[in-house]
Amino acid sequence: MATTTTKTEKLVGKRIRRREDPRLITGTATYVDDIQMPGLHHACIVRSPHGAAKIKSINIKPALEFPGVAAVFIGKDTEKVGPVPCGASLPGLRVPHHHILAMDRVYFVGHPVAVVVATDRYIARDAAEAIEVDYQPLPTVTDPEKAITAGAPPVHPEWPDNIAFNYHQDGGDIDKAFAEADVVVKQRITSQRLIPSAMETRGVVAEWLAGDRALTLHTSTQVPHLVRTLVAQMLGLEENRLRVITPEVGGGFGSKLNIYAEEALMGFIAMKIGKPVKWIESRRENFTCTIHGRGHVDYYEVAAKKDGTVLGIKLKLIQDLGAYHQLLTPVIPTLSVLMMPGLYRCQNIRADIVGVFTNAVPTDAYRGAGRPEATHGIERMMDLLAAELKMDPVDIRRKNFIANDAFPFATATGLMYDSGNYAAPLDKALETVGYKKLREEQKQARADGRLMGIGLSTYGEICAIGPSPATPAGGWESATVKIEPSGKVTVMTGCSPHGQGEETTFAQVAADELGVGIDDVLVVHGDTAIVQYGIGTFGSRGTAIGGAAMYYAIQELKEKIKKFGALLLGSDDVTFANGVCTCNKTGQSVPLAQIAAASYRAMKLPPNTEPGLVATNFWEPPNFTFPFGAHIVITEIDRETGAIEIKRYVAIDDCGNILNPLIVDGQVHGGVVQGLGQALWEQAVYDDSGQLITGEMMDYAIPKASNIPWIETGHTTTPSPVNPLGVKGVGEAGTIGCSPAVVNSVVDALSPLGVRHIDMPLTPEKIWNLIQRGGRA
């Protein structure tokens, strides 16, 4: 029985191929839409085609006449279901009541109005088309700046100014900083609305067992336990009667860090009809109804001395919220404020956020969530300041970097940066591209009439989100580690990985700590009936918090292992290492499997010790972590077409200790490409009537393999003191560092024409027009 292997070779830090892959490469993994069960019904949702309208009447009769239709529900049927929750608690925040189905009015294209339930998904769709909704269209506003001008159509009639909240933050003495400045640089900078576009759309299967009073929701989410708590509240169901199972999740990027109307709606339907029901979001619905990201208009002012020292940063941030608050909608721009100073020691800031309702789907967390916007802002401003002072962009950054001996460093925004060596990744990136020689080449290129650009960003992040006081839903994470009677190790993590590879990295850590083989470790997640309460996977937190919780649970177990080992060896002087407990006097040893068996058999117990080897840890991090890095992008622009060619992309990241370089590189690549998507191609466009005109993949430009460059990755290592693994998080780094480096490069290429700023996305049309007009916007 006891076949657990012992080993001494360390796995942490090795390029180990992933343990979750066999099921994924063979097509045997189970995503929500793969779930079948007897009597399964299918739901199809009727959604508003208008950006704003009154609902005059709904005729559901034609739908009910379809053979196979089991039920149709509209807003008044679900009125008693609680509202879609908003987890934010900003002072004075206006929170519209967010019914799961529209009542008498719709607020954005895609707003759910009715739901048809049928025995077959084709019938459900046919019947949904037959429902007649009589709308009286109303004026709409989708541009957040227009929405706060006088006379704009009110999104919510009760708040005609369209302002959901104002938020103000001051740090240091901003007025003094601006009074003492030699130079002030100003710029309006936008971070356009983006569509997260996980390859798997959302989906829910709900099953109600009336006899057990038990509801099971299979849902594609990043936060199964939060879904359980909040959907149970919405449905008025006892929390312990709701089980949430997160099967395989096909990408999230923040878009599944939420509680959605459809999760409660499917639970409601299953309880009403007594049959299991499945809803799978169409891609069109995913684009119109799942949260979007970004949506900033930022007005920056930076005050500096002649030598490039930044004295103060002012930001007026207009956040496009959409029509409602989803779970974290109003919180996201506050993260931008926290990140405002970037890697620079400037101690004076002022930020004003205006949160604005628009007739559009809500914005919320999308990869980076507030930090890409802030990084884009400060990194663009550093280049603008460098240009103003005729300094090299590298020099101005070095001038302002927080010094290595200044950590932990208190920022003007109230953060405490954990550790840093900001020049290290910059130096490495500069060396990789041969920066000095490159600037010489650029001179020659310009002399030849070519538009060559060199751009960089030195970015910081707030990761491992986060300490509970700073996080709306609790910022700790949990782990239970069980050493089974056979010595096999089961790790149950409260995280909910969905591509990040923690079934592998956690197993590496557990195997090293316990001295067992990696195949002896199983990492389990995503089922609230099996796994202790947890928070989930987002904000580059999985390994930095969830991994730390596992580490501490293992340390507790190691103490217990030593007690049982001591009992078996008849000595109090024992060491546990490499999977065996050894008597330090006699050299006699017992392997873990034998200790585990003895702990469960419990013929004898050590003093004050319970049987078994199970430990649970809920770990509250003392701080965020603050990864950083430097990206350099070399571009060349075709004058005839405006097309941008990325000649080189160098990404040097410092995410602290690296558990698995293969996985870290994959995270950086994926992050960079989502950043490239924002910088170059992607934009959610609503027209003035509230139609999403980028409503399909045909119109929304998700990066393809053929239009992205080779990404050269590299790392420096500055361990975090915040957690015992020394890790900082890497999921969002690529995205956060990317967009300013690209835009800085393109602006640099066009600077001979007098261009000083361009808003994203940098489409060829935009660039071509700039070139045609000699650089004038």
Add this chain to the structure above:
Amino acid sequence: MTRSITLTINGTKRTDTVEPRLLLIHYLREVAGLTGPHIGCETSLCGACTVHVDGKAIKSCTMFAVQADGAKVLTIEGLDASGKLDPMQEAFWNEHGLQCGFCTPGMIMTAKQIIERNPNPTDEEIRAGIEGNLCRCTGYQHIVNAVRSLAVKA
């Protein structure tokens, strides 16, 4: 109105009665029980539903099951039918060519066709070859590495 169709799927012949409007992807997933191919966009743009029909990689979300009547269909589940992983599956595993895995079954079927048609593709040819398959996680670089690792050097 229904029609009877007969297909050979992953080497096994089967006959079913289907509605003419039933999409091949729904037939494979819900009638034949092969949930490896996925539905990502319903419009032929993302490629998550890619399978081989008579040896050609096609997007099964925009083909009717009745159009595949008489055809030989190969899905991701057919690649390791012998109990051994296909070299392309192994390559994706070795090179970390997947993260969430949702696009992977379609991506592997397309990648196989690239190598079948051109045993020694350049990186550019690999990227052009998979441009009909979207991946939101990997940034494609490890996928390119995976396909390149199987290239037969001339």
